[in-house]
Amino acid sequence: MNEPKDSSGGWDGYRTFCVERKEPESRTVTSFYLTAKDARPLAPYKPGQFLGFKLDVPGHDKPVLRTYTISDSSGDATHYRLSIKREPPPPDQPDAPPGVSSNYFHDHVEVGGELQVRAPSGDFFLLEDDDGDGDGEGGDSGLVVLLSGGVGLTPMVSMLNHIVSNGAKRPVWFVHGVRNGDEHAFGAHVRGLAETHANVHAHIAYLEPCPGDVEDRDYDSAGVITMELLQSLLPGKDGDFYLCGPPPFMKSLFNGLLDWGVVESRIYYEFFGPATVLKKGAGDKADQEPAPASPGPEAAADGPVVTFKRSGVTVNWDPDQETILELAEANGLAPDFSCRSGVCHTCMCTLIEGEIEYVNDDAFLPEEEGQILICSSKPKTDITVDV
Ligand SMILES: Cc1cc2nc3c(=O)[nH]c(=O)nc-3n(C[C@H](O)[C@H](O)[C@H](O)COP(=O)(O)OP(=O)(O)OC[C@H]3O[C@@H](n4cnc5c(N)ncnc54)[C@H](O)[C@@H]3O)c2cc1C
Numbered sequence: 001m002n003e004p005k006d007s008s009g010g011w012d013g014y015r016t017f018c019v020e021r022k023e024p025e026s027r028t029v030t031s032f033y034l035t036a037k038d039a040r041p042l043a044p045y046k047p048g049q050f051l052g053f054k055l056d057v058p059g060h061d062k063p064v065l066r067t068y069t070i071s072d073s074s075g076d077a078t079h080y081r082l083s084i085k086r087e088p089p090p091p092d093q094p095d096a097p098p099g100v101s102s103n104y105f106h107d108h109v110e111v112g113g114e115l116q117v118r119a120p121s122g123d124f125f126l127l128e129d130d131d132g133d134g135d136g137e138g139g140d141s142g143l144v145v146l147l148s149g150g151v152g153l154t155p156m157v158s159m160l161n162h163i164v165s166n167g168a169k170r171p172v173w174f175v176h177g178v179r180n181g182d183e184h185a186f187g188a189h190v191r192g193l194a195e196t197h198a199n200v201h202a203h204i205a206y207l208e209p210c211p212g213d214v215e216d217r218d219y220d221s222a223g224v225i226t227m228e229l230l231q232s233l234l235p236g237k238d239g240d241f242y243l244c245g246p247p248p249f250m251k252s253l254f255n256g257l258l259d260w261g262v263v264e265s266r267i268y269y270e271f272f273g274p275a276t277v278l279k280k281g282a283g284d285k286a287d288q289e290p291a292p293a294s295p296g297p298e299a300a301a302d303g304p305v306v307t308f309k310r311s312g313v314t315v316n317w318d319p320d321q322e323t324i325l326e327l328a329e330a331n332g333l334a335p336d337f338s339c340r341s342g343v344c345h346t347c348m349c350t351l352i353e354g355e356i357e358y359v360n361d362d363a364f365l366p367e368e369e370g371q372i373l374i375c376s377s378k379p380k381t382d383i384t385v386d387v
């Protein structure tokens, strides 16, 4: 890993960062370069990891918590870069309020402004290709396929930059789908890397090119990214596949890759919003069957009893699960989650009865009384949660 040599820059809780630069990357995506106010070293991070933010947004009683991926490689220890897409109201609900945090960043976070930031975290990051040559520079053989839709490209740009700045020669395919040239971020950067590095290949698909978008200059194909397209581009299916984008994009490619014969354990993915079930046949939340109301065979008969009240499911704690979220999923429930690491608060719910303990020391605990993070906790006693 090309991590900063001084790794003492980690921190607990929030640390104040200053906005050093703010740069548009497209009509909808803007980058923010952040430096630590205390000028001490930054924490190292793995390409693909994110930062947590606590924002005081005018008109909001409580701090707004959000997570944003570090969109650059880990080669530069002086700043973190975020690239944030302005979220408008959903197309079918034009009167709904626009996204709170993303619009706050775009409209109110300016150079010189300060932000409260949690240290880098997250389980979605580039796995080094250990070629065993001992040069510490990563391997030169393993195929890496970076598949992104929309602003899901931020971890992929970080991974791509890391591979290039690390001097690794492993073949990397950066395949990105976006609506059109107006929304396309980092186009020139990625194209430049592909032109100057023999191991880097890029393919950009515009869903609906604008009249000014030029094929073979701005984009390579029109329409969605299909498996046929991927199979025509990639040298093979023996590689590490990274996926990030809107749920329909992820679902279609995840299942397409499996059908093609890609090993499931080599497909890594991250959701930028509440996660959904990807695997075909596993069903989305909406079409899931009610879960069994009795403990599964693995449950410890004398373990704490966990009641998911809203779902009407009661089970014994299963010591094979690490968290209440995992227990819920093992029993057919699909609570909302996103980061699974105690940062984003998507999984937060009410503890109606009983006591829990946190299994993740880095979790950012909810300030609201009675709220818990089920992605980062397990029961201490019998509990009832509002899931
Ligand atoms: C691990 C991780 C990494 C991420 N990295 C990035 C990144 O690199 N770049 C990036 O841009 N984002 C990233 N995100 C997403 C980011 O954290 C935010 O979720 C995103 O910016 C939207 O937040 P918001 O506050 O702007 O929108 P929210 O306020 O959360 O709203 C989301 C959507 O809901 C709509 N909405 C709000 N209220 C209503 C209502 N009453 N009825 C109907 N619709 C409504 C809004 O219009 C908006 O479209 C990441 C997320 C995760 C979990």
Ligand code: FES
Residues within 6 Å of the ligand: 336, 337, 338, 339, 340, 341, 342, 343, 344, 345, 346, 347, 348, 373, 374, 375, 376
């Ligand atoms: S899923 Fe993000 S805090 Fe639990």
